[in-house]
Amino acid sequence: MxxxxxxxxxxxxxxxxxxxxxxxxxxxxxxxxxxxxxxxxxxxxxxxxxxxxxxxxxxxxxxxxxxxxxxxxxxxxxxxxxxxxxxxxxxxxxxxxxxxxxxxxxxxxxxxxxGVVATPRKATVAPAPLSKADEARVVDTVASVESEGLRQALERLGRGVYGASRRS
Known part of the structure; x- marks a missing residue:
């Protein structure tokens, strides 16, 4: 033993x-x-x-x-x-x-x-996929913007707006 x-x-x-x-x-x-x-x-x-x-x-x-x-x-x-x-x-x-x-x-x-309180970062939610019609509407709306950076930012914003409206 x-x-x-x-x-x-x-x-x-x-x-x-x-x-x-x-x-x-x-x-x-x-x-x-x-x-x-x-x-x-x-x-x-x-x-x-x-x-x-x-x-x-x-x-x-x-x-x-x-x-x-x-x-x-x-x-x-x-x-x-x-x-x-x-x-x-x-x-x-x-x-x-x-x-x-x-x-x-x-x-x-x-x-x-x-003081600054460190908070854990929250996971970002991926935007909902847009239909082809919504995607075309976003691209057409911002097509006249001359600045490439501004146009891309507006496209991201438009996709976010359309995606949020589809989720709710």
Whole structure:
């Protein structure tokens, strides 16, 4: 009977989440997050209005030796400049959502930092194919434009307009 207690022994396939967690954990810990759950669920927590214009940066926990330390942590949120004022007005609601997600009143303050929030690029939808009649109409409409670049841009616009009208 073999007693194999070596933790590095491959015990079969593992989920990608289990593998990524070991890589992400040190980065999250450095920024004050216990796990990556808050970051990965951010869009669900703040809702569609702030999902693409805000991003949690770090959590600052109060020091134990401070006499008048706040009761909870401070969450630093990066916000696109145009949305910062709106987020500031909804600080109470956002705090309630964050603490509701965490299950307890861990975060007592939000610190809003204005800056560019990198959002994942959305896949572009290919325009719908045009009928030969619509294609001919677009080309005939812009045929009198002398500038080659402008004519091509107007053709693309015309194809987009006709394609959008066919989709809806």
């Amino acid at each position: 073999s007693d194999n207690t070596n933790p590095k022994v491959n015990r079969g396939p593992r989920s990608i989440g289990a593998l990524i967690a070991s890589v992400i954990a040190p980065v999250c810990a450095k920024r004050g997050f216990a796990t990556a759950d808050l970051i990965s669920s951010w869009a669900d927590i703040v809702g569609p209005r702030y999902a693409t214009t805000t991003m949690p940066e770090k959590i600052t926990w109060p020091r134990r030796d401070q006499a008048k330390a706040p009761s909870g942590a401070t969450l630093v949120i990066r916000v696109d400049s145009g949305m910062a004022i709106y987020l500031q007005h909804e600080t109470g609601v956002i705090l309630d959502r964050i603490n509701g997600f965490l299950g307890f009143g861990a975060v007592s303050q939000l610190k809003i930092v204005q």
